[in-house]
Amino acid sequence: MDRYVVFGNPIAHSKSPVLHSLFAEQTGQAMQYDTLLAPLDDFTGCATAFFTQGRGANVTVPFKEQAYRFAHQLSARALRAGAVNTLSKLADGRVLGDNTDGAGLVRDLTVNAGFSLKGKRILILGAGGAVRGALEPILAQGPASVTIANRTVEKAEQLAELFSDLGPVAASGFDWLREPVDLIINATSASLAGEVPPIASSLIEPGNTLCYDMMYGKEPTPFCAWATEHRAGQVMDGLGMLAEQAAEAFYLWRGVRPDTAPALVQLRRLLAL
Numbered sequence: 492m493d494r495y496v497v498f499g500n501p502i503a504h505s506k507s508p509v510l511h512s513l514f515a516e517q518t519g520q521a522m523q524y525d526t527l528l529a530p531l532d533d534f535t536g537c538a539t540a541f542f543t544q545g546r547g548a549n550v551t552v553p554f555k556e557q558a559y560r561f562a563h564q565l566s567a568r569a570l571r572a573g574a575v576n577t578l579s580k581l582a583d584g585r586v587l588g589d590n591t592d593g594a595g596l597v598r599d600l601t602v603n604a605g606f607s608l609k610g611k612r613i614l615i616l617g618a619g620g621a622v623r624g625a626l627e628p629i630l631a632q633g634p635a636s637v638t639i640a641n642r643t644v645e646k647a648e649q650l651a652e653l654f655s656d657l658g659p660v661a662a663s664g665f666d667w668l669r670e671p672v673d674l675i676i677n678a679t680s681a682s683l684a685g686e687v688p689p690i691a692s693s694l695i696e697p698g699n700t701l702c703y704d705m706m707y708g709k710e711p712t713p714f715c716a717w718a719t720e721h722r723a724g725q726v727m728d729g730l731g732m733l734a735e736q737a738a739e740a741f742y743l744w745r746g747v748r749p750d751t752a753p754a755l756v757q758l759r760r761l762l763a764l
């Protein structure tokens with residue numbers, strides 16, 4: 492049976508095995524998908540050993556940059572992202588590195604939520620790896636503007652510079668902004684500390700602005716709760732992005748695109764337990 496894994500450390504709580512098992516069942520693909528706890532000091536050795544037999548892998552924290560270096564060949568979007576979340580063994584035995592995170596986010600917004608990014612004013616909070624992975628697919632949708640706001644402004648400036656050839660992207664501090672936008676994406680890890688990035692509530696246009704948190708949890712994240720309190724038009728957490736990046740990886744490996752809707756229902760149910 493074709494073998495797939497998700498590499499991470501820690502990895503026990505990963506939802507990827509559930510998602511890919513559901514996709515395999517739904518599409519009738521014979522495959523096995525497990526978690527693989529890679530040692531912090533030897534991702535490369537672990538991945539090399541796996542790929543003597545394995546067909547493909549997902550990669551999560553903290554190995555996405557190491558997976559980028561491990562891959563023999565990179566997709567254009569992985570190159571731009573500077574990180575790899577999906578590895579796929581090619582016919583000649585070499586390993587392709589791809590990044591499906593940004594495509595997953597855009598698909599969750601445009602297909603699942605029916606929110607077109609074209610001509611929209613977009614604010615992204617954070618300037619880490621998650622933002623770097625999302626910028627190319629977002630800019631490809633033709634937004635009116637993308638502002639990257641970060642606690643450490645220099646990091647936002649570096650990202651804006653790196654992607655300026657792809658569209659209208661600018662950097663900012665959190666407290667410099669007042670004018671409403673159409674979409675706010677929270678890609679900071681502030682939620683982990685129970686915090687919301689300190690941005691003005693006037694950035695939300697009540698009944699219009701879509702607020703999206705890349706994080707998710709059993710309860711609404713602090714950012715989602717803040718957005719609801721300020722009457723955002725729509726509030727979403729990152730569970731859909733998780734399902735969509737997985738579906739995109741599954742498509743790369745198997746050439747079949749699974750339906751994420753039933754998987755999302757199941758994930759939401761599991762999360763509530």
Ligand code: ATR
Pocket residue numbers: 616617618619620621622641642643646678679680681684686687688
């Ligand atoms: P990821 O790969 O998830 O993007 P990362 O690269 O570690 O993770 O980036 C985390 C992001 O969350 C950064 O933008 C970080 O801001 P700094 O660049 O100033 O460190 C942001 N972040 C983390 N904790 C935060 C908090 N409490 N408030 C606001 N931003 C926070």
